[in-house]
Amino acid sequence: xxxxxxxxxxxxxxxxxxxxLIVLIVPALWWTxxxxxxxxxxxxxxxxFALLLFRLTWGVVGTWTARFLPMLRQLLxxxxxxxxxxxxxxxxxxxxxxLGTLSVIALLGLLSVQVTTGLFSVDVDGLESGPLATLxxxxxxxxxxxIHELNFDLLVIFIALHISAIAVYRWxxxxxxxxxxVTGMRSDIQAPTTIVVHVWELAIGxxxxxxxxxxxxxxx
Amino acid sequence: xxxxxxxxAVPAIATVLMLSACGETGGSDATSDATSEAASAPLPxxxxxQQQIEARQGQLEKVGExxxxxxxxxxxxxxxxxxxxxxxxxxxxxxxxxxxWWPEGSGPESGVETDALPSIWENMADFQEKVxxxxxxxxxxxxxxxxxxxxxVGExxxxxxxxCKACHDDYRLDD
Numbered sequence: 001x002x003x004x005x006x007x008x009x010x011x012x013x014x015x016x017x018x019x020x021l022i023v024l025i026v027p028a029l030w031w032t033x034x035x036x037x038x039x040x041x042x043x044x045x046x047x048x049f050a051l052l053l054f055r056l057t058w059g060v061v062g063t064w065t066a067r068f069l070p071m072l073r074q075l076l077x078x079x080x081x082x083x084x085x086x087x088x089x090x091x092x093x094x095x096x097x098x099l100g101t102l103s104v105i106a107l108l109g110l111l112s113v114q115v116t117t118g119l120f121s122v123d124v125d126g127l128e129s130g131p132l133a134t135l136x137x138x139x140x141x142x143x144x145x146x147i148h149e150l151n152f153d154l155l156v157i158f159i160a161l162h163i164s165a166i167a168v169y170r171w172x173x174x175x176x177x178x179x180x181x182v183t184g185m186r187s188d189i190q191a192p193t194t195i196v197v198h199v200w201e202l203a204i205g206x207x208x209x210x211x212x213x214x215x216x217x218x219x220x
Numbered sequence: 221x222x223x224x225x226x227x228x229a230v231p232a233i234a235t236v237l238m239l240s241a242c243g244e245t246g247g248s249d250a251t252s253d254a255t256s257e258a259a260s261a262p263l264p265x266x267x268x269x270q271q272q273i274e275a276r277q278g279q280l281e282k283v284g285e286x287x288x289x290x291x292x293x294x295x296x297x298x299x300x301x302x303x304x305x306x307x308x309x310x311x312x313x314x315x316x317x318x319x320x321w322w323p324e325g326s327g328p329e330s331g332v333e334t335d336a337l338p339s340i341w342e343n344m345a346d347f348q349e350k351v352x353x354x355x356x357x358x359x360x361x362x363x364x365x366x367x368x369x370x371x372x373v374g375e376x377x378x379x380x381x382x383x384c385k386a387c388h389d390d391y392r393l394d395d
């Protein structure tokens with residue numbers, strides 16, 4: 001039925017690339033830590049740091065559906081959105097739904113805490129440490145490593161919640177959220193604005209990410 | 221039919237809850253009594269189990285602190301050899317009597333919180349060999365540090381770290 005309908009772009013390619021890179025890197029980070037492959041853990045962690053810096057910058061300068069301010073404004077309609085959802089009236093959103101916005105805040109927040117504490121973490125033997133651990137005392141580094149460990153559990157819980165929510169939308173509300181996150185397109189929606197990646201905005205995001213990584217390697 | 225059921229159910233549930241609450245309190249009291257008894261039991265060396273465990277944890281923390289100081293310098297563009305020397309000298313000093321830190325009875329069976337695994341006391345000869353390896357490596361590290369050769373310190377540091385891990389993998393609770 002949708003064959004003849006026009007496709008509307010809702011997610012730009014940087015948002016999708018960021019999302020799927022995280023899907024790959026988070027399990028890899030867990031695995032390298034579990035196996036004690038700390039050199040790889042640190043390399044991947046620094047990659048995650050760069051990706052997060054890009055995404056946080058993109059939330060300010062990027063495309064409309066990636067931006068934080070419109071997302072936060074959406075939160076005002078969360079009560080009515082939830083009321084409709086419970087009543088079984090679900091309309092696909094252009095970008096993040098009010099509920100999806102909460103998920104973005106939680107997951108980006110937890111990832112930021114994870115990366116930041118990791119930069120300063122020290123292992124129990126004082127043998128391995130994050131690139132900025134030289135700036136803190138052994139005890140402080142140990143405390144941050146404890147937070148790093150606890151926060152990872154929280155991250156796993158919220159990732160599980162995120163995946164469960166996607167399953168509920170798929171089976172209960174007949175709304176496939178995965179396909180648009182791959183293709184960037186939806187056919188069942190009116191776009192209030194166009195989603196186009198501008199080169200200069202992209203340059204700002206990449207510059208902030210690279211400056212962050214450079215700063216960490218210089219300071220550490 | 222419903223009312224009598226509720227009337228029976230409420231006191232029944234209340235009784236069960238009270239009984240289980242009593243059981244829990246009694247149980248935890250008994251456990252903590254037994255724990256504190258074992259913790260304050262004197263070891264042949266005169267220390268209590270609690271004191272012994274805290275003492276070795278404190279010494280190993282000093283080692284961790286010294287290792288971090290060395291690792292920080294090895295990461296730096298221009299390592300401060302004086303800091304490395306001080307830290308490298310602190311390790312043999314802190315681990316001088318390390319062979320005596322795990323007397324019989326100072327394991328997790330004492331009830332005192334410790335990451336030391338019971339396998340230490342089941343494989344004491346191997347454990348002591350590993351303690352010896354660590355002390356030898358730490359002595360080498362100190363020699364390298366006092367010679368002022370940062371490259372040699374880097375190699376000796378890796379070797380020493382390896383001896384720590386060799387023991388922790390088998391005899392310490394996973395961090």
